[in-house]
Amino acid sequence: METTEMTRIPVQKTTASRLAETDFSDLRFGDKFADHMLEMRYTDGQWGEPSIRPYAPIQMTPAASILHYGQGVFEGMKAFRREDGRITIFRIDKHFERFNNSCKRLNIPEIPFEVFEQGLIQLVDLDREWIPKNKFKALYIRPFVIASDEYIGLNTSQNYRFFIISGPVGNYYREGINPIKLTTMPDYVRAVEGGVGFAKIPGNYAASLLPTHKAKEMGYTQVLWLDAKHRKYVEEVGSMNMFFVVDGKILTAPLSGTILPGVTRDCVIQLGKEWGIPVEERPVSIDELIEANKNGTLEEAFGSGTAAVISPVGLIHHKGYTITLDQDKMGPIAQRLYDTITSIHHGLEKDNHDWCTIV
Ligand SMILES: Cc1ncc(COP(=O)(O)O)c(C=O)c1O
Structure with missing residues (x-):
């Protein structure tokens, strides 16, 4: 990405860097801060x-x-x-x-x-x-x-x-890049039409904490949010947009104001289309996914987000029914996306989309 011109911002440098005492071999997510x-x-x-x-x-x-x-x-x-x-x-x-x-x-x-x-x-x-x-x-x-x-x-x-x-x-999840387990929580909703679901604001996350805590107590990694009106269309996960590969097509919820417009989501959609895979941004119901799981056309499920990049989903629970996908590894499309996006991050693949700013 080309940068714009701006006068340099004044800097007061630290005289007490904490860098030397920081253990980089044991990094979690969000508990260490730069100088x-x-x-x-x-x-x-x-x-x-x-x-x-x-x-x-x-x-x-x-x-x-x-x-x-x-x-x-x-x-x-x-x-x-x-x-x-x-x-x-x-x-x-x-x-x-x-x-x-x-x-x-x-x-x-x-x-x-x-x-x-x-x-x-x-x-x-x-x-x-x-x-x-x-x-x-x-x-x-x-x-x-x-x-x-x-x-x-x-x-x-x-x-x-x-x-x-x-x-x-x-890594964002304890599972690393191994498949995570999701459950719907039909008694709770994350966002409503006309509300603030598309905005990255504290209240959205505060309201998700109790249902997420309950889901974790039941052994799941995160809640798979359903839409507020019908309680059946799949929206997103705590910090990721959701994708499903059904019968060779990539399906994901549309940007209708109730989900966060993920930056990684945008990368997934662009790359998928460039690779010739049909991508459908449309309401996807949990029943459609259960049906696809039953008839063998649900090939992959994965989330996308800055924190986790691409995270495979190995299991989805909904009202007593459990969708199980490959429990051991990423599906081929998720893996290709993960490899491509991380390679672009690290300069191992050409940045054809101008996504990176070199510092
Ligand atoms: C609720 C929610 N959905 C999706 C995402 C993924 O967005 P992005 O790919 O921009 O990180 C995030 C993370 O920011 C999020 O908090």
Whole structure:
């Protein structure tokens, strides 16, 4: 991806790097943070100047709007270390587009593209030693914005703080790239039409925690969300979009406002079509999948997301019926997608789509 010109963001470097004491051999997901962070504040109707400083706790009034009404938005993206030592950030423009679409829905002022892009590039460059050298690991990047008015009346905030933090991560699921187990939870829904399902905002995730906890207690990895109206169309999983290969076709839920428009989902659809595999974005009911499982045409099920890339699904439970797929490995389409996308991340395959920004 070509980068736009912007003046360099001022940097205050850390004098106490935590890099040397960080154990890169035991990386989980989301519990380690790189040395620096970016902040930019919104006051008096405009965004101020961004700056980068050492990663540290932030001060906030206990009356800050974000703490009470959740007016905030976040993104999840990744940077990778290539074999030639160069660093790439994946699909900046697509994450930026989703970030601002989420902001619009929560009445938060949009972030200028130049700051988002330049902030990511400078921050990743500064903390490049934090990017793991292993192909299965990456630097996870978390841009986010929070409402910072000191006011506990329900109102659109007048003040905001935009941050970018990052940290090295390993596998998202305990299963690694082995098949995960899903269950529907027909008593709970994640999103409704006209609501906020398409936005990457804290409330969506907070509301998913109890059903996910229950699913885990029953031995499943995640909940497979069904649509709120009919409770039968498959939507997505906690942090992944869902795909099914039925009779040689790739099926996935449409972007009708209730699912997150996944960046990896977009890669899967583009690649699938380029490979000549029919891709159908349409409502897929759980009954259709059970039927396909019974008649032997359900070939694969997998999720897509920045955190897990492609994650095969080995089992889906729904109201006493269990769909079982290959329990031991990824199906051929999931494997091809996983290999292609991770090879593009790591510069082992040509980036024909201009998905990578080299730092
Ligand atoms: C609810 C939900 N669906 C799908 C995804 C996958 O989106 P992406 O591929 O952009 O990471 C995510 C992760 O961000 C998610 O949180």
